[in-house]
Amino acid sequence: MPIMDQGYQHWTGRLAGHRWRWLAVARQGIRVSMRTRYVRYVLFAAWAPALTLSCLLAMWGLLERKSSLVSTFVSFMAFMNPGVVAAPLHYRVDVWRLAYGYFMHTELYFSMVVILLIGPNLISQDLRVNALPLYFSRPLRRSDYFLGKFGVIVFFLAMVMIAPAIVAYILGLLFSLDITIVPQTIGILFAAVVYGAVIAICAGTLMLALSALTRNSRYVALLWLGVWFIGGIGSGVLEHVHQHQLRFDARQWMVKHRSRQPQGSQAPNGFGMPPNEQNGWRLYRQRYEALREADATRDWRSLASYTGDLARIGQQLLQTNEAWRSIGKLLPPGPHRQRVLARYLGPRYPWYWAAGVLACVLGICLWILHRSIRTMDRLK
Amino acid sequence: MSDGRGEPLFELAGITKQYGALTALSDLSLSVPSGAIGLLGPNGSGKTTMIRTLLGLIRPNSGSGQVLGLNIAHHALDIRRQVGFAPEDECLFPGVTGIEFVAYAGELVGMPATDAMQRAHEVLDYTGLGEVRYRKVESYSAGMKQRLKLAGAIVHDPQLLILDEPTNGMDPAGREDILRLAADLAHNKGMSLIFSSHLLPDVEAVCHYIVVLGNGRLLLQGPISELKQARANCYEVRLKQPSEAFNQRLTAAGCALAVRGELLAVKLPEGAAMAMVWQAAAESQSQIRHLRPQRSTLEEVFLNALEPH
Numbered sequence: 001m002p003i004m005d006q007g008y009q010h011w012t013g014r015l016a017g018h019r020w021r022w023l024a025v026a027r028q029g030i031r032v033s034m035r036t037r038y039v040r041y042v043l044f045a046a047w048a049p050a051l052t053l054s055c056l057l058a059m060w061g062l063l064e065r066k067s068s069l070v071s072t073f074v075s076f077m078a079f080m081n082p083g084v085v086a087a088p089l090h091y092r093v094d095v096w097r098l099a100y101g102y103f104m105h106t107e108l109y110f111s112m113v114v115i116l117l118i119g120p121n122l123i124s125q126d127l128r129v130n131a132l133p134l135y136f137s138r139p140l141r142r143s144d145y146f147l148g149k150f151g152v153i154v155f156f157l158a159m160v161m162i163a164p165a166i167v168a169y170i171l172g173l174l175f176s177l178d179i180t181i182v183p184q185t186i187g188i189l190f191a192a193v194v195y196g197a198v199i200a201i202c203a204g205t206l207m208l209a210l211s212a213l214t215r216n217s218r219y220v221a222l223l224w225l226g227v228w229f230i231g232g233i234g235s236g237v238l239e240h241v242h243q244h245q246l247r248f249d250a251r252q253w254m255v256k257h258r259s260r261q262p263q264g265s266q267a268p269n270g271f272g273m274p275p276n277e278q279n280g281w282r283l284y285r286q287r288y289e290a291l292r293e294a295d296a297t298r299d300w301r302s303l304a305s306y307t308g309d310l311a312r313i314g315q316q317l318l319q320t321n322e323a324w325r326s327i328g329k330l331l332p333p334g335p336h337r338q339r340v341l342a343r344y345l346g347p348r349y350p351w352y353w354a355a356g357v358l359a360c361v362l363g364i365c366l367w368i369l370h371r372s373i374r375t376m377d378r379l380k
Numbered sequence: 381m382s383d384g385r386g387e388p389l390f391e392l393a394g395i396t397k398q399y400g401a402l403t404a405l406s407d408l409s410l411s412v413p414s415g416a417i418g419l420l421g422p423n424g425s426g427k428t429t430m431i432r433t434l435l436g437l438i439r440p441n442s443g444s445g446q447v448l449g450l451n452i453a454h455h456a457l458d459i460r461r462q463v464g465f466a467p468e469d470e471c472l473f474p475g476v477t478g479i480e481f482v483a484y485a486g487e488l489v490g491m492p493a494t495d496a497m498q499r500a501h502e503v504l505d506y507t508g509l510g511e512v513r514y515r516k517v518e519s520y521s522a523g524m525k526q527r528l529k530l531a532g533a534i535v536h537d538p539q540l541l542i543l544d545e546p547t548n549g550m551d552p553a554g555r556e557d558i559l560r561l562a563a564d565l566a567h568n569k570g571m572s573l574i575f576s577s578h579l580l581p582d583v584e585a586v587c588h589y590i591v592v593l594g595n596g597r598l599l600l601q602g603p604i605s606e607l608k609q610a611r612a613n614c615y616e617v618r619l620k621q622p623s624e625a626f627n628q629r630l631t632a633a634g635c636a637l638a639v640r641g642e643l644l645a646v647k648l649p650e651g652a653a654m655a656m657v658w659q660a661a662a663e664s665q666s667q668i669r670h671l672r673p674q675r676s677t678l679e680e681v682f683l684n685a686l687e688p689h
Contacts, residue, residue: 008565008568011495011537015491028473032474032475129472129473131471133471134471137437138460138489139458139489139490
């Protein structure tokens with residue numbers, strides 16, 4: 001079509017105010033991200049845990065109502081303590097807490113993958129194609145820009161974590177048909193939503209900060225994987241070394257203990273070799289478990305893992321350790337109960353340690369964002 | 381220095397902007413009327429810094445200013461709502477088609493999404509981007525990108541359009557199109573224009589008023605027609621048929637001649653009058669079709685302004 005054939009018409013509409021300008025940035029980011037096939041696949045896959053959660057909550061609702069529909073499934077619940085299955089109403093809140101705990105823990109990893117897929121391009125691509133002059137020459141503040149980009153991450157994390165949690169909750173209510181379930185469990189849903197918001201704020205800001213560091217999106221993705229995996233591996237190594245140290249301490253204790261025993265008793269045969277005497281082995285194990293138990297509330301090594309820190313916050317919000325302890329009361333008191341609980345309980349170091357680490361990382365990220373995207377003063 | 385057509389387009393008073401030891405704008409004060417304004421100056425003269433100051437994108441070290449009656453320090457966002465800006469650099473919104481690019485530009489200014497999309501089609505038609513609007517912008521040529529930036533700048537129908545070096549890197553046909561569009565918007569659509577360029581013919585083709593900057597200072601401003609002064613004793617002559625006899629008579633009378641295409645530039649000797657030209661034509665039996673006092677070119681005006689006084 002020849003140039004200017006259409007002529008130029010004036011536009012007589014009204015421009016919106018500045019308050020919701022960030023929404024345009026977020027909407028555009030979502031539109032562009034949704035075109036990526038892998039993002040759609042991961043979003044779809046992320047609903048599988050939600051389906052499992054919904055099924056579990058629905059089944060528990062049927063179990064509470066002693067529905068004949070669920071009687072065939074009771075045999076599959078043999079892995080649970082019979083006391084729990086026998087009194088489903090009594091353990092309703094605990095089961096819901098644990099179900100949501102596992103669900104959110106699984107979705108935490110899905111959310112890491114989703115952020116990996118959508119996040120690297122958010123700012124680095126704008127830097128690469130020099131889009132910032134186009135943004136900031138329009139009535140847009142830096143805060144609007146960041147909020148818009150952050151909104152993209154929040155939307156996708158909400159799709160992965162919060163929306164499925166809400167849908168599963170509603171299904172659980174529908175299958176329960178008991179109005180008392182709402183005041184008992186609404187706090188769990190609220191905790192799940194708050195946990196999702198914590199992940200969105202922390203991980204979203206971290207990804208934006210990484211994305212603002214370089215024009216190359218691949219480097220951003222590698223940095224993200226580095227934070228995720230290297231932190232996790234580092235935490236695992238520290239944990240392993242610590243466990244080794246505890247075993248060593250237990251053996252040392254055994255040596256000292258045996259040295260005070262009457263003649264004829266056999267001492268453990270050295271470092272790295274478990275005591276072969278039945279009584280010695282039991283003592284060693286008790287000592288080791290006691291050391292672990294005493295150390296559990298001050299073991300800081302999991303803090304090195306970013307996902308571990310997020311998981312600790314979620315565990316605190318959803319009170320999963322308390323749920324395990326409540327169910328654990330069905331077991332006879334003693335070392336066996338402690339051993340079972342130690343297997344199921346999550347990290348027990350103070351939750352505010354994890355919150356402190358996340359807050360520090362958040363502060364660094366905000367500083368990076370503040371420094372990286374400067375005004376047009378410094379733009380090329 | 382408004383031309384009396386109402387409120388000035390923009391006014392700056394004592395604006396100074398420094399980047400460390402470098403002074404980009406030095407105590408710049410000017411008032412410019414509405415219309416098509418050419419912003420001229422060599423590299424590093426402060427043109428881009430002045431544009432960014434007008435948009436409220438940078439905070440000057442001192443001074444104040446107004447654009448469209450709005451204070452640049454306090455109403456930067458409101459100014460940018462009413463201004464369309466096409467930057468000099470190659471810059472794009474990534475991963476979008478041409479139509480999405482322009483619609484998104486409209487949404488960022490505050491247009492409703494449906495209006496932005498409809499309006500994007502209109503301005504893309506206007507700028508001559510037909511079916512290519514459905515292609516990813518990364519695949520556009522330099523000329524298409526310039527048109528796209530122009531479309532993005534006018535999508536919300538701004539009162540003031542700022543084009544920073546809009547014809548850079550364009551082929552002659554594309555350059556001509558951009559100049560026609562800019563002139564059409566400025567002269568027929570009631571949109572004020574600030575046209576920053578190194579290319580004086582481009583500025584002359586579009587603008588009626590120029591501002592010349594050098595070393596961050598105002599060197600010259602005014603309507604082009606007034607700045608191009610008539611030269612004393614210099615005339616432009618065009619004959620029906622070029623005549624050697626006519627030229628010889630003028631040379632013999634002490635005139636200096638220079639051929640410029642179809643025109644003959646004649647500089648008369650001191651004390652001579654224009655009648656000398658008529659007399660030479662009569663004696664050589666030549667028909668004069670065009671005779672008027674010679675005026676300085678914009679290039680001469682520009683170079684004079686840059687000369688240290």
